[in-house]
Amino acid sequence: MEYKKICPYPGLRPFNDDESIYFKGRDKNIDSIVDLVEKKKFVMLTGASGDGKSSLVYAGVLPRARAGLLKAKYSSWKVADFRPERDPLGNLTRALHSFLNTDNFETFRKKLSYGFNALVNTYKKSPLFIDVEGKEWKEADEPTKKQLRKKAGNLIIIADQFEEFFTNIENYHNGSSSVESQTVVNLLLETARIALAEYLPVYVILTMRSDYIGQCASFRGLPEYIGFSEFFVPRLKRHDLVQVIEEPAKLNGDRISRRLTEHLLNDITDGYDQLPILQHALNQIWQAADNGKEEMDLIHYAKVGGLDKTRLPDADKIMFEKWLLGIPPFKVKLFEKPSLENVLNAHANELLEKAYDYFVAKHPENANVITREDFMLIVKTTYQCLTKIDESRAVRNRMTLQEISDIIQRPHITARLVGKLLDIFRLQGNTFLKPFITDKPESLKTHKHTILDITHESLIRNWSVLKNWADEEYENWQQFHDFNKQLQRWISNEKQKGYLLPIGPLSFFEDWYNSCKPNKYWLKKYDESETPETEKDAKAHKIIEDASLFLKSSRQAIRRKKNLLVYSTVTVVLILLSFTVWAFLERNKALEQQLIAEQKTQEAVNATKEAIRSKEEALKSQRKAIESEQLAVSAKDTALKAKEQAMVSQQEALKQKSRAEAETRNAQEQSLIAKRETEKAEQQRAISEKEKNKAEKAEMKARQLSLISVSQNLALKSALQNTNPQLQGLLAMQAYRFTKQNGGKVQDPAIYEALRSAYSSLASNSNAVLKGSSAEVRTLAENSTSLASAGKDGVVNYWNVSKGKSESSVGLKYSSPNNFIFISSNGALAASGHENKAVCVWSMNGGKISFVEMKGRKELLRTASFSPDFTTVAAAGKDSMLTIWNVQSGKVIKEINMKSFVKTILYTSNENSLAVITENGEVNLISVSEGSIQNIYSSQTSLPLCGTYIPQKNTLACGFSDGKIRLFNLSASGKVNQLGDNITRVEQISVKNNMLAVSCSDKTIKIYELGNTDLKPIHLKDHKTKVRSLIFDKENKIIAGCEDKTIRVWDTSSDKIAEKLCSLLTRNMTLIEWKQFVGEKIEYEKTCSK
Amino acid sequence: MHANIFIAWTPNDCRSLREDLTQVLKNSGMEIANEGEFPADEAGFKLAVEKGIQKADCFILPIGGKLGESLPTENNVSMSHYQFLKIKQHLAESNFRLFVWQTPLAAPHLLEPKQLEFIDHLKHSITSNMAFTNVPSPLKLADDIRSVMEIPEITLAEVAGTDIFLICNEMDDAEATEVMDMVSDIVPIKKLTVVHDDGLNYDDLSAQQINSSKLAVIYFRESADWALPFVQQVWKKIGGAASKTPLLLIGSSDPNSNAGKYVNAPKIISMIVNADLIPLEIKVQYDKAVESAVKKR
Structure with a gap:
């Protein structure tokens, strides 16, 4: 037979029989294992994933055994190799059945399930074993013996990937192994034990990832056997790796440069997949070197994406650049990040790129059935089906084509079609998926029960696309897991509305559901329960149905809520609008980007369609020229790149969108926070403003108080300057100014007194003293034009106060001498009491005198009062009787016995109300109409002497013998307020507006400001006689009728005195005077502006 | 049999690493052909290299980030390069090995441009019996050298030639x-x-x-x-x-x-x-x- 050249490097797949001759680098290891197997009939091979355990057995130990290099009884070898998978006993039975037993499969399985020597016994009974002590052998002739020897065979049982006893839930759960697994392991160990004891040519080899060594304790007897015969597959050393790289080429008659070997050695990193990646790279390099015709060198390594072109020798660089010009652009991109691992990644990506065209070329009849998009979906779904995450690590997952096409769930995509689409990945030279396509035509055919498997897990870890797909699949499963929790909560709560998804999770799960499109077959893939398939199917179907209803119901509930929310939201939105404008701008940006991405997607789709159309045309024209084909491929690549870019952009846009939404929410939150902070700041600002104002006010107040204090000082200094009236006036005036300007009380006694004293010093006639009365002035009243006064002699004088003289007088002449006289407040009426105990009421309109005589009293009358409307007059005296007469008719209206000598009587608010002060120390209120008496004060020590009514406050003010002034609030049942600190008897009292004046027994007059009890009263003491009557005139001047027959008039207003004083001042203070009296620190000002 | 190792001259940046390597190689059972400092003068240096090559059966050329000094009498070729050229002449000898060790000091960010050129030159010049390694520690290098230098024992049978x-x-x-x-x-x-x-x-x-x-x-x-x-x-x-x-x-x-x-x-x-x-x-x-x-x- 002619030698047909093959690649000495198998790539990702294991060495097949032909290729085992190229298995190098493990010679010493193989010797050691063979030695163990020969001597102990058993060996457990452990080691890291990808360290070549299976290859050691299949390409190392087995060929040795078959070659007669493993010492055994017979020359023929039978190999029963199996993987535990999910049915270890079934798989072991299957492996042995073909050559050990004539029973049917189930019977044989049952036989083996009894464990212990079941396998050995079966072997002994089979033609493989020659019982040399048996009758058959002993009686046989030589030809028969030869025939028996020919049939005889040694048996090797290989349990490859023993870790599947632990990785499948059917075999191992919660730390304990299943009965079936225990049975299989028992069979294996007992077989090895008996074989050793009886020198049977039966051998047991197990291979297992070292990660699972601890779990072996769950099998009885296994740890002991591992201890008895174990081989830990070492990682290859440099020298071994050199053999792995160079020897196959040498054996095959190929050439490999030393520098390439060294490059590869240096590029190998410690860790998983060292050998498969190296084997794959060598396979690709061999192909790049024109299937081994050229010496494998650095340039070939660069051509498969392993070496950066800048690291090539100069001559190779030029060749490489030339070569690059001839390859499609998508392939150029695969060389962007060269590395040993990238060789596998680049190869896989190249296949993915070419796969659809390969399919169309091989199966043109299906070109219209399957689009490129369909194709990508199928490939992606297939690879996702063939991977699963085991303890956070992506591992292989075998599935049938039918299971895969069920998960794809497109009516036109059958299992058979899926098989055809994946052919390229099974081809020799690629071999990413098992079963591989070999020279045998039947290997091309697949059917729905064909089991697909990824050749080596290193593909999952090193092909970036597959890694992403596997991650996505894992992510989808995790999402489903989360979603199912919500779903099951809803179901277990009788599908109540309260358990539906809120808007956030709903949108999230809807998006996921629409993109993942889970179906029952997909769910079944993850159902590892031991329930029958039909039950799994029904369970998955129910979940999918419920999931759909759950999402639909949640969406409907949200819509209803949304409608309700719309109106309230509008209001809220308007309020928040100003705060969220920028956030919306961001969102708009995201939306724009999304639109751009969608446009790009559309463009890409269009471009793809265009490329497909171009390609179809190119195909129709039988690929007229290579150049045009390259252009088409180039266009297609660009389109796909654009599409990928668009997809990336779209994803980015979606991310942006969600980011913008998050930012919007954040912005809203921030704006709320900002608003609250602003409000807080506003409050703080207001508080601080307030505080500032307060401080300023306090400062101002302090300054004002300081200046007021200065003014008090000036007022005092003024009094001392009586020898210098101008200066005295200036100081008084300045004191007044400071007080007034700084909110002080200009009515302050010190200021008032300073002003009045200064004015007295400057003015020749400062205080009016009206002289001319013929008797002491007992009563005073003011009408619109003049001041009326009357004395005991019955003469009424009418004074022009400003002129200081009496302008007219009338005599109220009656037959009996006056006992008292009282002029009505309007000055038009007068009442006089006479010693004949009569009371006369005089009318003095226009100088015309008329009177009404009222008689009938037994004792002298001492006091009288006109009603506010001047229609009645009340009088009382020693006889305690209070009598009220009609002024016009003189008729008695009422008589009330006050039971004590009435000293003062006065009308209060109206003609019906009177206040009466009696000698026994009482103040009573009289209701005229009812004749009732209400006592509001009574004291034997502090006797009321005089009183006046304050209409504005409905208050009765009384002066007392002990100097007290008491204010009785008649609206509050006579509630009493005490005024001042007077200690001398109060004899007269008068009120006007806000001022209350009293004359005292010490012959002084005090003027109080009502409502300002803190302010000391103005004290007038520059007269020497007792005051008999006291009133305020319309200009608020206080007028006192005195015992010495004079009437004295005082201005009570500091303002008025100041005004007059200012007019008398001829200069302002000099600077020296200012500094001396006012102070340097206070800025100079003119005291009087003129 | 213990391998006899010659450790090539290195610029100062590798000095400490070179000392460590010497100690590790000794501990691994190998002999060092050239202990101590190289002669400071050019002639002395050349002689030391020549003697080392004659004496040793394995030559280690450590490579750091710097190219180091050059030899005026040799067209200003660097001292490291000179050693490599000398060793190369002996690489054809079946029992002679050269290990070029790209030390961690020759990490990309520490490399002088000229040294990078030299490294590329070395990589492109690898021939039989020459290894170029980037192992991170002297320990690993010693282990690799020992495994390479180990000659497997073969039991020779009595073989008589036949057609x-x-x-x-x-x-x-x-x-x-x-x-x-x-x-x-x-x-x-x-x-x-x-x-x-x-x-x-x-x-x-x-x-x-x-x-x-x-x-x-x-x-x-x-x-x-x-x-x-x-x-x-x-x-x-x-x-x-x-x-x-x-x-x-x-x-x-x-x-x-x-x-x-x-x-x-x-x-x-x-x-x-x-x-x-x-x-x-x-x-x-x-x-x-x-x-x-x-x-x-």
Whole structure:
């Protein structure tokens, strides 16, 4: 037979029989294992994933055994190799059945399930074993013996990937192994034990990832056997790796440069997949070197994406650049990040790129059935089906084509079609998926029960696309897991509305559901329960149905809520609008980007369609020229790149969108926070403003108080300057100014007194003293034009106060001498009491005198009062009787016995109300109409002497013998307020507006400001006689009728005195005077502006 | 046998690493040919390198980030480069090894541009017996050197040269003897019968004998299951395509089950022929082998 050249490097797949001759680098290891197997009939091979355990057995130990290099009884070898998978006993039975037993499969399985020597016994009974002590052998002739020897065979049982006893839930759960697994392991160990004891040519080899060594304790007897015969597959050393790289080429008659070997050695990193990646790279390099015709060198390594072109020798660089010009652009991109691992990644990506065209070329009849998009979906779904995450690590997952096409769930995509689409990945030279396509035509055919498997897990870890797909699949499963929790909560709560998804999770799960499109077959893939398939199917179907209803119901509930929310939201939105404008701008940006991405997607789709159309045309024209084909491929690549870019952009846009939404929410939150902070700041600002104002006010107040204090000082200094009236006036005036300007009380006694004293010093006639009365002035009243006064002699004088003289007088002449006289407040009426105990009421309109005589009293009358409307007059005296007469008719209206000598009587608010002060120390209120008496004060020590009514406050003010002034609030049942600190008897009292004046027994007059009890009263003491009557005139001047027959008039207003004083001042203070009296620190000002 | 190691001169940046390496190599059981400092003068340096090469059977050239000083009398070639050029002349010697060690000090960010050029030059100049390694520690380097320098012990059998070396399984021994008898009349032939249970190291034995023969013949009739794997194992032992002795895997066409029993590998001629024609076919293939060998000479 002619030698047909093959690649000495198998790539990702294991060495097949032909290729085992190229298995190098493990010679010493193989010797050691063979030695163990020969001597102990058993060996457990452990080691890291990808360290070549299976290859050691299949390409190392087995060929040795078959070659007669493993010492055994017979020359023929039978190999029963199996993987535990999910049915270890079934798989072991299957492996042995073909050559050990004539029973049917189930019977044989049952036989083996009894464990212990079941396998050995079966072997002994089979033609493989020659019982040399048996009758058959002993009686046989030589030809028969030869025939028996020919049939005889040694048996090797290989349990490859023993870790599947632990990785499948059917075999191992919660730390304990299943009965079936225990049975299989028992069979294996007992077989090895008996074989050793009886020198049977039966051998047991197990291979297992070292990660699972601890779990072996769950099998009885296994740890002991591992201890008895174990081989830990070492990682290859440099020298071994050199053999792995160079020897196959040498054996095959190929050439490999030393520098390439060294490059590869240096590029190998410690860790998983060292050998498969190296084997794959060598396979690709061999192909790049024109299937081994050229010496494998650095340039070939660069051509498969392993070496950066800048690291090539100069001559190779030029060749490489030339070569690059001839390859499609998508392939150029695969060389962007060269590395040993990238060789596998680049190869896989190249296949993915070419796969659809390969399919169309091989199966043109299906070109219209399957689009490129369909194709990508199928490939992606297939690879996702063939991977699963085991303890956070992506591992292989075998599935049938039918299971895969069920998960794809497109009516036109059958299992058979899926098989055809994946052919390229099974081809020799690629071999990413098992079963591989070999020279045998039947290997091309697949059917729905064909089991697909990824050749080596290193593909999952090193092909970036597959890694992403596997991650996505894992992510989808995790999402489903989360979603199912919500779903099951809803179901277990009788599908109540309260358990539906809120808007956030709903949108999230809807998006996921629409993109993942889970179906029952997909769910079944993850159902590892031991329930029958039909039950799994029904369970998955129910979940999918419920999931759909759950999402639909949640969406409907949200819509209803949304409608309700719309109106309230509008209001809220308007309020928040100003705060969220920028956030919306961001969102708009995201939306724009999304639109751009969608446009790009559309463009890409269009471009793809265009490329497909171009390609179809190119195909129709039988690929007229290579150049045009390259252009088409180039266009297609660009389109796909654009599409990928668009997809990336779209994803980015979606991310942006969600980011913008998050930012919007954040912005809203921030704006709320900002608003609250602003409000807080506003409050703080207001508080601080307030505080500032307060401080300023306090400062101002302090300054004002300081200046007021200065003014008090000036007022005092003024009094001392009586020898210098101008200066005295200036100081008084300045004191007044400071007080007034700084909110002080200009009515302050010190200021008032300073002003009045200064004015007295400057003015020749400062205080009016009206002289001319013929008797002491007992009563005073003011009408619109003049001041009326009357004395005991019955003469009424009418004074022009400003002129200081009496302008007219009338005599109220009656037959009996006056006992008292009282002029009505309007000055038009007068009442006089006479010693004949009569009371006369005089009318003095226009100088015309008329009177009404009222008689009938037994004792002298001492006091009288006109009603506010001047229609009645009340009088009382020693006889305690209070009598009220009609002024016009003189008729008695009422008589009330006050039971004590009435000293003062006065009308209060109206003609019906009177206040009466009696000698026994009482103040009573009289209701005229009812004749009732209400006592509001009574004291034997502090006797009321005089009183006046304050209409504005409905208050009765009384002066007392002990100097007290008491204010009785008649609206509050006579509630009493005490005024001042007077200690001398109060004899007269008068009120006007806000001022209350009293004359005292010490012959002084005090003027109080009502409502300002803190302010000391103005004290007038520059007269020497007792005051008999006291009133305020319309200009608020206080007028006192005195015992010495004079009437004295005082201005009570500091303002008025100041005004007059200012007019008398001829200069302002000099600077020296200012500094001396006012102070340097206070800025100079003119005291009087003129 | 302990390897004798010469550690090349290095610029100062590698000084400390060089000292560490010396100690590690000593601890691993290797001998150091040049301890201490290199002579400061150019002539002394050249002499030390020459002596080292003469004395050592392994040369280590540590490479750091800096190229280091150059030699004015050698066209300003760097001292490291000079050493490499000198060693290269000896690389053809079968027992001489060169290890260029790109130390961690030659990490990309520490590399001088000229040193990078030198490294690329070294990488492109790798030939047999030369290794370029980037292991991170002296420990790993020492371990690699030790494994490479280790010479495997081979038990040499008593082999007498012959023209044709015939190998068969005990099951086919009788038929093989007949074949041998027929061939031995015209060509010197030796036969080896493989007995499974006797414990002989058949692959080594066969390989040594094959290498001393002009044609190796593996014959089978009933033992096809043995013959194919056996020829593969032996083929590997003798160097596959590089072997000077071709292998003839020849089986009898009786029984029919032998049909299709071939091995596909270079330098292996596989054929199933009528039992009567087997001696003849062996002769034909022998002649071809001889002719081919003559041509190659």
